[in-house]
Amino acid sequence: MSVEAPAATGNMGEPHPRFDARLKVTGGARYASDMPVDNPAYAYLVTSAIARGRIVSINLGEAQNVPGVLHIMTHENTSKDVKDSKLFSDGGFSGTSIIPLQSDKVWHDGQIVAVVVAETYEAAREAGYRVKIEYEAEQPSATFESNGVQVQAAADVKKTHEDPKVGDFDGAFASAEVKVDATYFTPTQHHNPIELFTTTCAWAGDKLTVYEPSQTMYGMKNGIASQLGIEPEQVRVVSNFVGGAFGSKGSLTPRTALTAIAARRVGRPVKLVATRQQGFTIATYRAETKQRVRLGASRDGKLTALSHEGWEVTSRPDNYMVAGTDATTRMYDVANVQSKVSIVHADRNTPGFMRSPPELPYMFGLESAIDELAYALDIDPIELRRKNDTMKEPIKGLPYTSRSVMQCFDEGAKSFGWSKREPKPGSMRDGDWLVGLGCAMSCYPTQMAPSSARVRLSQNGELRVETASHEIGNGAYTVIGQIAAERLGVPYEKVSVVLGDSDYPAAPVSGGSITTASVCNCVAEACDAIRAELGINDPKGDVLAALKSRGRGAIERYAEWTPKGVPDGALAKLYSGQAMPTGGTKDKERIMFAFGAEFIEVRVHQRTREIRVPRIVGAFAAGRIVNPRTARSQLMGGLIWGVSSALHEATEIDKRAARYVNKDLAEYLVPVNADIDQLEVFMIPEEDHEVNPLGIKGIGELGNVGTNAAVANAVYHATGKRIRDLPIRLETLLA
Amino acid sequence: MINFQYSRPGDIADAVRQIAADPRAKFIAGGTNILDLMKYDVERPAHLIDISRLPLTGVEETASGGMRIGALVPNSDLSYHPLIEARYPILASAIRAGASQQLRNMASTGGNLLQRTRCLYFYDVATPCNKRAPGSGCSAIDGINRQNAILGTSDACIATHPSDMCVALAVLEAKVHVAGPAGERVIAFEDFHRLPGKTPERDTNLAPNEIITAIELPARGFAKNYTYIKIRDRHSYAFALVSVAAALELEGKTIKEARLALGGVAHKPWRNKEVEATLNGQPATRESFRSAADALLRDAKGFGHNDFKVELARRAVVRALTQAAQGTPQSQSNKKIV
DSSP, rough: OOOOOOOOOOTTOOOOOOOTHHHHHHOOOOGGGGSSSOOOOEEEEEEEEEESSEEEEEEOOHTTTTTTTEEOOOOHHHTSSSSOBBBBGSSSSSSSOOTTTSSSOSSSSEEEEEEEEEEEHHHHHHHHOOOOEEEEEEOOOTTTTOHHHHEEEEHHOOOOOOOOOBSSSHHHHTTTTTEEEEEEEEEEOOOOSSSEEEEEEEETTEEEEEEEEOOHHHHHHHHHHHHHTTTTGGGEEOOOOOSSOOOTTTHHHHHHHHHHHHHHHHSEEEEEEHHHHHHHHHSSBOOOOEEEEEEEEOTOOEEEEEEEEEEEEEEEOOOOOOOHHHHHHHHOOOOOEEEEEEEEEEOOOOOOOOOSSTHHHHHHHHHHHHHHHHHHOOHHHHHHHHHTOOSBOTOOOOSSSSOOOOHHHHHHHHHHHHHGGOOOTTEHHHHHHHHEEEEEEEEEOOEEEEEEEEEEEEESEEEEEEEOOOOOSHHHHHHHHHHHHHHHHHGGGGGEEESBBSSOOOOSSTTTTHHHHHHHHHHHHHHHHHHHHTTTTTTSOHHHHHHHTOSSSSSEEEEEEETTOTTTHHHHHHHOOOOEEEEEOOOOBBBBEEEEEEEEEEETTTEEEEEOEEHHHHHHHOOOOSSSHHHHHHHHHHHHHHHHHHHHHOOOOOOTTTTOOOOTTTTTTTOGGGGEEEEEEEEOOOOSSOOOOOOOOTTTTTTGGHHHHHHHHHHHHHOOOOOOOOOOTTHHHOO | OOOOEEEEOHHHHHHHHHHHHHHTTEEEOOOTTTHHHHHHOOOOEEEHHHHHHHHTOOEEETTTTTTEETTOOBHHHHOOOHHHHHOHHHOOOOOSSSOOOHHHOBBBBHHHHHHHOOOOOTTTSSOOBTTTTTSOOBBSSTTTOOTSSSOBBTTBBBOOOOSSSHHHHHHTTOEEEEETTTTTEEHHHHHBBBBOOOTTTTTTOOOTOOOEEEEEEEEEOSSSEEEEEEEOSSSSSSOEEEEEEEEEEEEETTTEEEEEESSSSSSSSSSHHHHHHHTSSSSSSSHHHHHHHHTTTTTOOOOOOOTHHHHHHHHHHHHHHHHHHTTOOOSSSSOOOO
């Protein structure tokens, strides 16, 4: 199917095709493991067969006899080589504090227990299969309700954590005329980017080059330096294209340092391409959550009380949490709010960021509960949201810089045909199929981080932008180039953007949907500096003519940009790889979010109960849309992921062994083309110059928030069965 | 993957000689399953005998009005063959319900019969599995068993056979032609796959030194009243939770002959001829179909996660028989809801 690019309306930019589209479909884009290195050796990981216990013995005899094996790393010869591994969320760089090969201890299933290096990948893998490890296994704790898990209140383990609350929830809930009290579950999920977790390390003297798909060039540069005990200046990280990341490549995993050490030991570059199965345990994932939501309302549909409690699984040593109550307590006008997040330590690898880390699970709870309340009140779910819409968040009373959620609902409802919906569950049918229509709110905090960039305008009309940001499928090359072209009045075709190399000026992690807002505002500043240098203040003035008339060959400007309210020293932190996003709920004077409304039609077969999704409509308002074409793709991908998170995706855990069992793309389901039929994305024009000078809100994660609730709400409408445990599978509808 | 020898036999006799000479050898045709198994370290053949160039790619009519399909005919070619589409649409439909287009392009007819189970534990060499490592135990019985069998299981194994094509071949009562050191023989389709019993490591009654040469279809194709329904978690590239091949011969509104095979529920395509016979002479109504479905699933037993398959299979049987009777088979190409 081929569709026209969406027209630019309101304050939107031009729908330029992606700079890298052709490169990607013709194989011209080089990913990290494609980068040529001289005479590489190949690494293969051996991972643990148990989730808890220790290694009693390792027999390498058979493995070492495989022709071509150069070296095998185990804890017996590597325990002192990796220095530290402080967690990303604690100001470090790592996705886990567990450093493999440090000792005989096994923290989780699938932990790296040996690394084989050989002349060929095949020899390394064969030897990997022949490494014989004896374990002393202990009974592991797999997940909620497993024996031996340790539960801690988030506020007790993380000093920056707040459990938002205001008013008197208990009193208001007790006296509420209508109540909802329900418990929801979201499953373990893995990112499964098509590009596997790869690392290539090449030493030249004491200088290390790391080719690794990453969302954080400077984080990786500084992180790997600290793990290896060398200076950041000795490390260069290159990753021009990333074949899907979704958060999984946003923090350092243990494989990078191990590959660097392997390369040093064998005296030549080492390439590691971990397998799809290993990707489930050597990187991060979205942990399962349990949530209890209580809502109280007056008979006429005014919310009076809201409580959201969440429990999240994490590893034994790490206090990773997503704490989505930060957002869910601020979505509606309600005077009495309480919330609490707890973490549950189990014998698992440490979870981490996955597209909309807090909002995807927590908005499922909230937006399902809102739908339940709408039924309890016999009020249309959109009207219930309208009654409780607000322009200021209830916890601190901070104003939203902009909030166009009801415009999204109204536009979306019109296109979706919401008015034809017969509200009674099970009342709409088409032949053998029960029809269900559901909706939910989407939101994502508008966040930004300090950035730097260099822009050069040459007299031949070429404009070059350099910044160590990341093309993770977000359209970064394209939108950054567009802003530069627009700002200097140069044709887009004359712009070249280079990204993904830590030799360029520092850019923040491409996570939290911050890249476009952060980098584009910085590039605009550099362009403005070029204008100022040339004395061209008129935005329509010809900078190139001015450059030539002054006899200049080129002008180059380096700019640093910090979002409003960020303290001094932020740029130094950016260069040390530790710039944290600000904005969203973190600002002291205002609250910044992008919003959307999502509509889902489901069909459920009246006999065999298969669930199909013939129609998806999403309407979003997110400030200035730099490129409506790339934006639509992002939002479309998000909506499909949202359906996936409702109906398909779940990592199955064998609780006896705390072991993931469906570790490939045949058994870990995501939708195929045939599962997604009609899909419409609307972008509602919205201007918001409070968020940042260019008025950009991030959209990378907006699309997949709320979709799971919209699907569950539609399934309820079709069948009268409220499913509170994802994914929704046909067996729950058979009974 | 462990290093292996590779050879390419010149003819069928040579292929049989080679496999008979080396107990650690395996045939490779399309490679859509054996290569995965080698990558997962489930199979460690010392020798791969590449039969993909043997002259077994014909699709021909037989003297008795049936068809003979060479063992190396790709699944895609078979499902789009005009005579198969016209006379055996249930087979064409079942093939298209399986795997993905790319896999169907590579997979061979004979290889489809020999694909191994998709039980999660069979693929995870760190876990016990009687099929992979006889005597080590079954991890699925008390483990994650949503996809596993509900009929014909044993204490040793609750794996299912994953093929869609074979479910249709069971209904059509195909014959499997094989060649071995002692010459050629023919195995009735119902005798080809085995139940797990105490020897779940053996999926079929094909001897280790035999090769499948052809599948023979009898003349009757049930092209008028048939359907293949596959119930799964997504529209394509997913194994069946339950599938049903239903074929009817009707006289007016009365059933003259009924055939039913279930996929995704047992170690082999599941048929019960006694139950089928109870439909003969009955009116083609929901009531008849319901009682047949109840009888077919009477001895079914779930293991926890897959308990639902019992009821799902009942409903799928009724739905399939209804579609077959109405002459409105399930489309495998138009995935949209109609």
